[in-house]
Amino acid sequence: MPEIITKPAPAKGAGDPVIVFPEVLWEDLAKVDPVVAATEAKAKYIDGRFIVDFFCAPHVVDPIAKLVTAPSGRPRANFNKALVLLVYLTQAGLAKTPQPAGRLVGPFELPGGTMFFRGPHQLATKPLEAAYSRNKAALKDAALAFGAYEEPPALFRWQVLPNVDIACYFEEADDEFGAQAKFAFDAHAHYFLPLDALWALINAVTADLLPPRS
Numbered sequence: 618m619p620e621i622i623t624k625p626a627p628a629k630g631a632g633d634p635v636i637v638f639p640e641v642l643w644e645d646l647a648k649v650d651p652v653v654a655a656t657e658a659k660a661k662y663i664d665g666r667f668i669v670d671f672f673c674a675p676h677v678v679d680p681i682a683k684l685v686t687a688p689s690g691r692p693r694a695n696f697n698k699a700l701v702l703l704v705y706l707t708q709a710g711l712a713k714t715p716q717p718a719g720r721l722v723g724p725f726e727l728p729g730g731t732m733f734f735r736g737p738h739q740l741a742t743k744p745l746e747a748a749y750s751r752n753k754a755a756l757k758d759a760a761l762a763f764g765a766y767e768e769p770p771a772l773f774r775w776q777v778l779p780n781v782d783i784a785c786y787f788e789e790a791d792d793e794f795g796a797q798a799k800f801a802f803d804a805h806a807h808y809f810l811p812l813d814a815l816w817a818l819i820n821a822v823t824a825d826l827l828p829p830r831s
Contacts, residue, residue, distance in 0.1 A: 748828055
């Protein structure tokens with residue numbers, strides 16, 4: 618996983634840090650055939666830019682300007698989202714990948730997942746558990762507003778990329794146990810995103826689903 622480097626934002630008022638994106642990710646994307654990448658990623662390649670249905674909304678990846686842009690009305694394309702999109706397109710351009718499996722598995726069931734998704738790479742469930750401890754309906758509504766859909770027993774299922782489905786299972790807190798959130802992935806998700814990119818993907822999912830700060 619590339620190191621996240623930030624520097625103070627310019628004084629134009631946004632308040633967010635300016636993200637210095639690792640050049641190597643753009644270099645990797647430049648090495649693959651863009652038409653192959655777009656085809657395998659089920660994206661569009663128009664006038665030198667990729668358009669990818671990400672979080673059920675068209676995001677633009679512009680290799681010339683080295684910009685990743687979210688559509689109006691959607692959360693900005695932050696570091697995690699940009700990383701996921703660049704890796705997704707590069708991976709698609711490297712070799713022909715299988716179709717999505719259409720079935721879900723837990724993170725430990727993915728090849729290498731048992732070792733990877735531990736310690737500093739645990740999936741970002743704790744913020745959701747804290748924010749929606751006794752109100753999983755509000756979490757579901759937040760996900761459905763971004764294009765997820767209901768699929769019991771999961772709280773929601775979401776085609777976050779054309780080849781990558783995730784699902785969230787959620788148990789509310791009670792007087793004895795705290796809330797518990799779990800994520801599952803399409804069983805072929807690792808063909809389209811390496812494990813570190815899947816970890817970044819869930820970081821992005823969690824950030825979008827958290828309630829706005831008051």
